Amino acid sequence: MGKRVDDLAKLMRTLLTPKMFELDPSVPPLVFNEIIYEGRDKTNLCIGYYEALDDPSLIATVPSIRRAIRESVSVLKRNGHQVVPFNVPKPKWANELGMKAMAIDDKYNLLRELFAEPLNEHTKWLNIIPRVPHCLKVLVDNLMKLVIGKPAAVTEYLDGARGEKEVLNLISDIEEYRREFQRAMEEAGDLDAIICPVFPFPAFPKSAKSLFVTPAIAYTTLYNTLNYPAGTVSMGHVNRDDVEESKHWPKTIRDLETVFTLRYSNIKS
Template identity: 30%
Template sequence: MEAAAQRFREQHPSVNTVSILSLPLPELSRKLRAGSLPPDHVFYAYVGKALQIATETNCITEFLQESETQLHRAKLMEKQGLLYGVPVSIKDSIDCQGHDSTLGFIKNLNKPAAEDSVVVQVLKRQGAIPFVKTNVPQSLISYDCKNLIFGQTCNPLLYTRTPGGSSGGEGALLGGGGSILGIGTDVGGSLRFPAAFCGICAIKPTGNRLSKRGVMAGVVGQKAVAAAVGPLAKDVESLALCLRALLSEDMFSLDSTVPPLPFNEEVYSSTKPLRIGYYETDFFTMPSPAMRRAVRETKQLLEEAGHTLVPFELTNVDYVIFNYCVRGMFADGGSSFVRKFKGELEKGGAGIFFWLAKAPHWLKTLLSWISKPFVPRFSSIMRSMKENTVDEVWGLHHEIQDFCHQFIAQWKKLNLDVMLCPMLGPALGIGYPGKLSVAVSYTMLYNALDFPAGVVPVTLVTDEDEEQLKDYKGYYQDWWDRTLVKAFRGGVGMPVAVQCVALPWQEELCLRFMKEVETLSLKKNSFL
């Protein structure tokens, strides 16, 4: 990368990379397609910047050297796709032909993918140039970003904080300005954590809206918690442009299991007032003062803009987390998860799940019973990590389906269009996510429901928020609550996001709502 960037600088000393890097994606894309900006100027501007951010945060695992060849081919392309000449970063777990998808495991090194994943194939057909792969936590089942091969990735806004995970390398690279568009995955918040922690935007679509062919999973084959592929970018308009490009004939012909639903422009560009449900807490993970304030302020801005805000009562989130998410993802008692780590455990990343998965069934039962009066959440996790019979797994899937229909019925009874929800923040200190697996409740709910959900940064942590952390107790006042408040501390000036949610297959409505939130927040913050 260094050699490529240096070579370009020597050959084109007058190119103003700063002005190129400051262009938002829609404008950059227009200039590239109009021919007023040469693709090689854009490509090498981002190669240089990505290299700088990688040096600071350790977010890149590999430079895709064939991207330079692809760049020259792009210049000769007759049909220019929507992402013509746009450099795109790709998460480690998404297959790129000739490159490893390691998932942070040494055993997966030197096993290059035979072909591009469908999403990468579509990006290329749309003229995009995948140029780097980015770091992940070992196994992907973590919202930190560390493994034995590439080490720890840091948050570009504050190096002592995690960039989130499992698309953490993407979050760090985009948050630092080293990429303009990234592709990641999400099975419990893995797109939304990095976006929220690094001050950018992301959307987790409905699980099957974008193809997952050629995308490696942390826990293969489980159906209880829906995984999704989605984009990360600096703003909502960029996410919309990416989905327009991906939801093309190419996607549907390359993977016929994906529903042929092109991007609905009418829904995205609609201006009619929305009816928006909202809640400040899920009564499982107590929100930080900044999280609560982010929801309240956004609610007020939306009401002032003419939208209707309706309180939504969340119930039984603890049951959803333990019985659907934990039990669903580790329905085999965690044995397949443990096998992956054989001989190469990165201490701390997978946290409690690894140690519990290894424990024999009798020990889990005993510990669950003993610990219930003192640490009820720990007890519930142990109880949820038992090995299930086929009959029990089928029963679980049926129960999740019922829960989803009940949730939708509650949504429709209130006649909602979309929902405004909290998003965990600010970014936790490095190492804390492994100790705080329970704090995924705000995001993982929408993987269990398989609803599209996006995050938009709306505010920064203030001194007052930090001061109010002194009163933070948590709902259980257990070890996890005491640890979470420590993880939140020291975040003054860090971004805090809100989550925007829509019903299944309504990604365009979700984006339209995100755009509204983004516009109102930017307007408010520019007046401060």
């Protein structure tokens, strides 16, 4: 929608007008609120932050990502905002719910949208895995846990809900998780926003294996599951210290260092 926050604001100013509401009467007639956007109604916000999804079954963020979060926190504090730690409740469950929801209709819409799409090395699994029988998905996940690590074992989630009863249970579980997340935000300090990573590691080259991409979407599917608005803002670049520190960082997926070897092998001394 836009590369900058200002671009998004201009877009919303254009869309949230009486003329647009006339064209689409199903949209609530709420005009763009300049007072809220400019922060005149509440000058100091209470903002939560987390550096990683804290669960051994999910990929941990690498040093450069954690540093970017800490730098963001420092900037917000200098501008007078209150910034507090926030723990995402049950992140593994949230990831499971989100991936199952993608295939809730027996993968019909997922496969329909991917039909004839020019998928690359990292996304072609989305067209293959949903077609694999359930028993083989379980086998693949068990092999993933042994060979690569727990975060890679997400194949079974794409089975979706098996039958009407499971569909209703999944919908109920998602609603329950949304309530639990909202309670966590209120208990942390009635948060206005959350600063967090959108990926566990920086951008990697096309030659990186898809096993790094697939489990990493847990950081973004969380907000799809919650149905919360979310945006991405660039926050600096990886430096030499980040690369060196990553070599000693505990790896959730055993081959995670390959990402840095591929991505930053051209850094000069």
